[in-house]
Amino acid sequence: MSKILKTKRSIDVPIITPDIGSSENEVFQSIFEIKLEPESKTKNKFKSPEDKLKNEAFEKGYKEGFNKGYLEGYKKGHKEGFEKGKKEAEEKYKKLEEKLGKEFEEKFKTIEIFLKNAEKEIQELIINLDKEILDLALNIANKLILKEIKINPEIPLRIIREALNYIVEGTELNIKVNPEEYKFLEKNLAKYVPPSQKIKLIPDESISKGGVFIETSLGVIDATFEKRWKKLLDTLLKDES
Known part of the structure; x- marks a missing residue:
């Protein structure tokens, strides 16, 4: 009977296990350290060419996988x-x-x-200037009129003659005038008044020079200087607005 001789042959295959606890750089460095080992030392690790090929294939796959994963990451x-x-x-x-x-x-x-406020202020300034100019003009006009009244006593006479055109002939009239103009009017008024017109001249100190206040049975005609001046101002201010 033949004997079957069984021999046991063991193959040591070194397995490279990545160091999970190390950083990527350390693992990457360890691969190159293995590759840079002396050829004689590497040969001693493997007992057969198959073992070497297996290890090289593993290293290559690991390296490629690592590089791919590293690049993708x-x-x-x-x-x-x-x-x-x-x-x-x-x-x-x-x-x-x-x-x-x-x-x-x-x-x-x-x-x-700012622009709105500036525009408002400019408008107010213009209005104020206009008012000041108007006041100045009126003041000058007032002085000129008063001067004219002083040197021209015929002004109240012209006013009375104008008023008589609106009064029915024969109506009794009381005409109040300034005392300083009374004598001139008494002397000259009869020239312009028809005989049928009943007129009574009354000197009154409340009447300014150049003014006349006429009373009739139907009403009054206020032609005093103050009244006429106020009417002039109202007209000017109305036109201005």
Whole structure:
């Protein structure tokens, strides 16, 4: 009977296990350290060419997988970082744009209010100047009229003659005049009044020079200087407004 001789042959296959606890850089460095080992030392680790091929295939696969994963992770991280930075920049730009827009709007409103106030002040200034000019003109006119009245006693006579055109002939009249003009009117009025007209001249100190106050049974005619001046002012101010 033949004997079957069984021989036991053991093959030691070194297994490279990545150091999970180390950083990526350390793992990457360990691969190159293995590759850079002396050829004689590497040969001693393997008892057969098959073992060496297996180990080289493992190392190559590990390296390729690591490089691929590292590159993909880098690209992903770079993209995420870029998107995050872009989003933050857009948000900051939007906030800055809103802030500048708000500030511009506030500045514009301030300028608009300033211009409105300035326009109002200018209009008021013009109105005040117009009023001052008008007051000055009226003051000058008043003085000129008073001067004319003093040197021209015929002014109240012309007023009486004009008033008689609106009064029915034969009506009794009481005409009040300034005492200083009374004598002149008494002397000259009869020239312009028909005989049928009943007129009584009355000197009155309340009547200013150049003024006349006529009383009739139907009413009065206030032709005093003050009354006529007020009427003139009212007309001028009405036209001005």
